[in-house]
Amino acid sequence: MSHKLLILAQDKDQYRALIEEAQLENLEFATQPADDVDIVLGEPSLIKAALGSLPALNWAQSIWAGVEPLLDPAARHDYVLTNARGVFGELMSEYVIGYLLAHERKIFQRLEAQKNKFWEDSDTGTLRGKTIGLLGVGSIGAEVALTAKFFGMNVRGYTRGSETSKHVDMYYHGDDLHEFAKGLDYLVNILPNTKDTRKIINADLLNALPSHALVINVGRGPAVDESALIEALNQNKIAGAVLDVFEKEPLPKDHPFWTTPNLLMTFHTAAPSLAKDISTLFFENYELFLEGQPLMYQVDFEKGY
Amino acid sequence: MSHKLLILAQDKDQYRALIEEAQLENLEFATQPADDVDIVLGEPSLIKAALGSLPALNWAQSIWAGVEPLLDPAARHDYVLTNARGVFGELMSEYVIGYLLAHERKIFQRLEAQKNKFWEDSDTGTLRGKTIGLLGVGSIGAEVALTAKFFGMNVRGYTRGSETSKHVDMYYHGDDLHEFAKGLDYLVNILPNTKDTRKIINADLLNALPSHALVINVGRGPAVDESALIEALNQNKIAGAVLDVFEKEPLPKDHPFWTTPNLLMTFHTAAPSLAKDISTLFFENYELFLEGQPLMYQVDFEKGY
Numbered sequence: 001m002s003h004k005l006l007i008l009a010q011d012k013d014q015y016r017a018l019i020e021e022a023q024l025e026n027l028e029f030a031t032q033p034a035d036d037v038d039i040v041l042g043e044p045s046l047i048k049a050a051l052g053s054l055p056a057l058n059w060a061q062s063i064w065a066g067v068e069p070l071l072d073p074a075a076r077h078d079y080v081l082t083n084a085r086g087v088f089g090e091l092m093s094e095y096v097i098g099y100l101l102a103h104e105r106k107i108f109q110r111l112e113a114q115k116n117k118f119w120e121d122s123d124t125g126t127l128r129g130k131t132i133g134l135l136g137v138g139s140i141g142a143e144v145a146l147t148a149k150f151f152g153m154n155v156r157g158y159t160r161g162s163e164t165s166k167h168v169d170m171y172y173h174g175d176d177l178h179e180f181a182k183g184l185d186y187l188v189n190i191l192p193n194t195k196d197t198r199k200i201i202n203a204d205l206l207n208a209l210p211s212h213a214l215v216i217n218v219g220r221g222p223a224v225d226e227s228a229l230i231e232a233l234n235q236n237k238i239a240g241a242v243l244d245v246f247e248k249e250p251l252p253k254d255h256p257f258w259t260t261p262n263l264l265m266t267f268h269t270a271a272p273s274l275a276k277d278i279s280t281l282f283f284e285n286y287e288l289f290l291e292g293q294p295l296m297y298q299v300d301f302e303k304g305y
Numbered sequence: 306m307s308h309k310l311l312i313l314a315q316d317k318d319q320y321r322a323l324i325e326e327a328q329l330e331n332l333e334f335a336t337q338p339a340d341d342v343d344i345v346l347g348e349p350s351l352i353k354a355a356l357g358s359l360p361a362l363n364w365a366q367s368i369w370a371g372v373e374p375l376l377d378p379a380a381r382h383d384y385v386l387t388n389a390r391g392v393f394g395e396l397m398s399e400y401v402i403g404y405l406l407a408h409e410r411k412i413f414q415r416l417e418a419q420k421n422k423f424w425e426d427s428d429t430g431t432l433r434g435k436t437i438g439l440l441g442v443g444s445i446g447a448e449v450a451l452t453a454k455f456f457g458m459n460v461r462g463y464t465r466g467s468e469t470s471k472h473v474d475m476y477y478h479g480d481d482l483h484e485f486a487k488g489l490d491y492l493v494n495i496l497p498n499t500k501d502t503r504k505i506i507n508a509d510l511l512n513a514l515p516s517h518a519l520v521i522n523v524g525r526g527p528a529v530d531e532s533a534l535i536e537a538l539n540q541n542k543i544a545g546a547v548l549d550v551f552e553k554e555p556l557p558k559d560h561p562f563w564t565t566p567n568l569l570m571t572f573h574t575a576a577p578s579l580a581k582d583i584s585t586l587f588f589e590n591y592e593l594f595l596e597g598q599p600l601m602y603q604v605d606f607e608k609g610y
Binding site: 095101117126258 | 395396399400402403404406407409410412413415416418419422424425426427428429431432433452455456457554555556558563569570571572573574575577
């Protein structure tokens with residue numbers, strides 16, 4: 001039996017070239033939505049827009065980790081949805097470590113000094129011995145934990161209940177959020193967007209952090225109570241924040257984040273979906289699909305991840 | 306037999322407190338140069354200035370890696386000189402990885418965009434798969450190599466002849482310098498200052514690098530031909546340079562480096578001598594000294610390292 005694949009992505013030509021090169025068994029390509037398309041690979045919002053014209057849809061592989069548009073209760077949920085996972089851990093780790101080192105090494109401060117011809121040799125910090133707290137320890141969190149241990153950090157993990165990474169020194173769950181935050185040098189959010197994670201970084205949690213703490217959000221925008229973060233930064237309740245994701249993207253021009261002190265933004269670039277990585281994931285899932293096996297990284301439409 | 310220690314360092318009070326706390330056997334303190342001082346711990350230039358008033362000097366432990374002032378052929382060489390080694394590898398690795406990630410992640414570019422309220426989501430780079438070339442693979446180079454391998458990089462090492470780190474994928478020696486440089490993404494100098502390493506990063510070597518290469522000098526200032534580097538940067542022959550050390554420090558106000566494009570300076574802060582680290586090294590060497598064993602990290606006055 002032959003399968004028909006529709007690719008719905010900005011870089012669809014690159015995906016098509018990679019998939020053609022792999023010469024997958026019994027796979028044909030469609031160039032637009034059609035009655036016989038049973039597999040879709042693409043961006044969640046583009047897939048959602050096409051759902052009405054894909055009566056035979058059996059499996060949708062998202063090229064992104066976040067699949068919010070497809071979780072809409074009003075949308076069809078009669079197909080298997082898989083998202084991109086397992087490919088972002090290293091990129092996310094590079095991002096987190098990069099900004100932690102930028103902070104410890106005062107690299108922006110030294111650049112400013114250079115512009116003023118000032119020999120800025122004030123003490124530099126180190127990651128060794130610092131404590132990092134990870135909100136969420138899935139495949140990405142585990143990779144960040146591994147990297148943090150490599151640099152000699154103490155690692156705390158806050159999860160719903162799982163304790164799967166052995167690179168986390170201490171786990172926290174449920175009501176332990178304050179205990180988790182106490183004394184952290186760095187707080188990193190990697191949680192998916194669910195009703196339980198919305199505004200998890202709120203005034204309460206920010207107040208529980210030491211004033212020298214740095215907050216990084218590489219998870220999803222809604223995890224941060226944006227007003228509370230602005231207030232915490234304006235009042236120097238924390239040392240700084242690095243945000244990759246936002247409630248609304250691109251960030252509106254009149255948003256206060258553009259000018260909030262000690263706030264760095266990276267415009268949703270922390271862990272790009274590289275066609276090469278995502279294609280490899282698609283190949284592996286297609287093999288399972290042909291064999292009638294459960295696919296990797298299936299999304300539960302109820303739980304949202 | 307009792308020994309007398311003189312500490313010659315800016316942070317001598319911190320060193321004294323750490324050493325007193327360790328309650329070393331048969332060790333007394335001197336507060337200024339005296340006839341019975343047989344051990345000195347301190348900064349090379351301060352030690353050199355005191356050499357004439359230390360007739361009984363038996364052993365000098367430098368708190369820095371670089372000991373140039375004490376190598377002066379006109380100075381006394383009738384004592385055992387040990388320098389600080391083995392404690393800088395992790396700090397140097399953090400520094401190198403921090404600036405490589407700053408480069409790949411475009412963190413200065415994104416900060417500029419933020420100031421202009423521009424959503425700067427251009428592609429980010431990754432360390433994975435990149436090739437780093439280490440000029441010098443001693444204890445620091447080995448630590449940088451290990452860290453580079455952790456991030457999935459290919460590692461080349463250029464050494465006089467030693468091939469001690471197993472984290473180096475390919476070694477180069479002697480005349481292989483051009484072969485070593487060919488195709489590098491990053492070139493990192495960690496060599497000590499000797500007659501063979503002066504201006505090793507010259508026009509010739511810079512021309513052998515790809516135009517997207519980043520050069521980092523965390524070794525010693527004289528390793529870089531400063532005029533050649535300025536020319537390479539002005540002509541975009543390489544993508545950028547990050548310099549921690551210089552021919553003359555602090556850098557003179559009229560030095561062209563202050564305004565050379567794509568040049569970042571970090572003012573000799575890459576690997577600070579932390580009193581806690583250096584004291585531990587001193588304790589270990591003092592044990593050996595008491596036992597009449599060879600000390601760790603002895604400097605050969607001829608070779609210069």
